[in-house]
Amino acid sequence: MPADIKYKRILLKLSGEALLGEADYGVDPKVLNRLAREIIEVQRAGVQVGVVIGGGNIFRGEGLAATGMDRVTGDHMGMLATVMNALAMQDALEKLGSSVRVMSAIKINQVCEDYIRRRAVRHLEKGRIAIFAAGTGNPFFTTDSAAALRAIEVGAGLLLKATKVDGVYSADPKKDQNATRYERLSYEEVIQRNLQVMDTSAIALCRDHRMPLRIYDMSRGGDLMRIMRGEQVGTLVDS
Numbered sequence: 001m002p003a004d005i006k007y008k009r010i011l012l013k014l015s016g017e018a019l020l021g022e023a024d025y026g027v028d029p030k031v032l033n034r035l036a037r038e039i040i041e042v043q044r045a046g047v048q049v050g051v052v053i054g055g056g057n058i059f060r061g062e063g064l065a066a067t068g069m070d071r072v073t074g075d076h077m078g079m080l081a082t083v084m085n086a087l088a089m090q091d092a093l094e095k096l097g098s099s100v101r102v103m104s105a106i107k108i109n110q111v112c113e114d115y116i117r118r119r120a121v122r123h124l125e126k127g128r129i130a131i132f133a134a135g136t137g138n139p140f141f142t143t144d145s146a147a148a149l150r151a152i153e154v155g156a157g158l159l160l161k162a163t164k165v166d167g168v169y170s171a172d173p174k175k176d177q178n179a180t181r182y183e184r185l186s187y188e189e190v191i192q193r194n195l196q197v198m199d200t201s202a203i204a205l206c207r208d209h210r211m212p213l214r215i216y217d218m219s220r221g222g223d224l225m226r227i228m229r230g231e232q233v234g235t236l237v238d239s
């Protein structure tokens with residue numbers, strides 16, 4: 001691993017909406033390709049990369065429940081949506097020559113592997129990109145919580161949340177011109193000020209297990225690599 005690379009293993013959380021790009025629904029191949037290239041860039045620099053993908057571009061249990069559907073059924077659909085996104089990302093990464101494994105928290109092993117922690121760590125050690133699908137496998141959770149959980153389980157040095165803004169702000173920068181970006185926050189500050197970083201259970205999990213979290217803008221090319229070099233990009237949440 002080059003000396004300027006600060007992380008041995010990371011967990012990257014991509015929301016389902018991130019994959020939407022210009023598309024009306026599903027995934028935008030251009031966005032998928034660009035994200036895949038960024039992931040491969042850091043992986044080729046020697047970083048072991050785990051990825052958790054959301055499903056919000058297809059289904060969310062909460063939204064389905066609002067239309068009258070049983071919430072657990074809606075969450076199952078949401079988790080299956082994350083599997084579709086994971087397969088799309090696997091395809092994009094493989095087309096670019098990378099070695100990838102999708103591992104699902106719910107058994108669907110004719111299309112991908114089951115999530116088994118030891119096997120996941122082995123994939124990472126062998127330099128394969130591991131995509132963790134189906135969230136935590138349980139309803140009433142989110143893929144943010146799944147990302148925190150997997151980051152802790154596989155011993156990542158950093159959890160990254162790729163978003164559409166370049167960090168966490170004191171107010172919505174689109175609505176308030178005095179909004180300032182935080183360079184660093186504690187877990188408690190995020191929870192107490194109710195800052196929209198990740199859901200509270202994900203932040204609490206990070207806090208309890210001292211998992212540092214960085215929020216950054218995924219649309220700015222090269223930022224993932226800059227973070228790997230230790231540059232101060234976006235907002236860091238830690239103790």
Ligand code: UDP
Binds near residue numbers: 014079082139144
């Ligand atoms: N989901 C779930 N349990 C999990 C993770 C996800 O039930 O552990 C369901 C839930 O319905 C959620 C949907 O899958 O709304 C898609 O995940 P999420 O909303 O986190 O996706 P994102 O917002 O990141 O695209």
